[in-house]
Amino acid sequence: MQYFLLVYDRATGSLLRDPAAFAAGEREAALTLRFAVEKEYRDNTDVEVVVLGAESRDDLLRTHARYFKSVSELAEAGSSS
């Protein structure tokens, strides 16, 4: 598994920074960084900080599309599924 740290702004529906990737052996480092970034945004309830585990980036895009796509793009992807 790989781990991806996302910093997502719910208000704008977009990522605030590029996802940071961590290798399989770096899960704890990803979590430690997540906790630090959460503290950074502690007073902003619109910002969601999350670490997602996945075997590949494609798997991540498939199961957590909301972080990466707009409403229109989600609807378009759904209509062609």
Add this chain to the structure above:
Amino acid sequence: MDVPTKSQIDRLGTRLRTTDRVHDSDLEMLQDVRRAHDEVLAEVTESLAVLSFQGDRLHPTSRLKTIGTIVDKLKRESVRLSQMDDIAGTRVVFDGGLADQDGITRVIRRAFPVHDVKDRRERPSHGYRAVHVVVVHRDLRVEIQIRTVLQDVWAQLMEKLADSWGRRIRYGEPPLAPETPAFRAGARELTRQEVVNTVLVLADLVGRVERLQADQFGVGPRLVAELRSHLPQELQERSREVEALYGDLENTLRSLMGVDG
């Protein structure tokens, strides 16, 4: 890492439920709780990743709940923190129908000690459909969400709208500023409330199309499409019924294209 006892965790949950700002010492304890869940989540997800159904691996992805969503859930529901099923969660999304979903659920139930199975297909939660299997590993719970592609498309759309229009729309409440125009296409304009209503119509269509598909064929939509020309006349006609519902579904999805957010 000191993992708090269950009673310490529950007392923490009580404090979190009643405060507007999490105290630093409570935040540290919550991080210990989440760190413990993260370890079992990684182990359960690794185990899931080697399972397969009908020759296809499950490709799970994992996530640990945020502080905000833990506190929201404590405030929304009467659940104790030590009993919360989804602090650790993993998700499987697959291309198939209800029969496949049952099959994947069976594979998972055979592989883990199961605490609970929540089938949200017949009685969806405000439109949300999925099967959730809560497994226990090293005395902690991990929620495994099993979704078809259609169920997932719906869930992602609702989550996305909830991000900017208020997360409580996921529980049946109106969006913030419900009369605000969500988008305009020519002379047509939909308010946020109308878009949310459309998404709820979509939820119903997803349920109907998946049930019809399962009742008539017992296999997923991809296989029916592949086999259609080989089906007897009667089944071909029935498959057109399913196809018509898919058409409604697609049109509803297309009506959401252009929504801001």
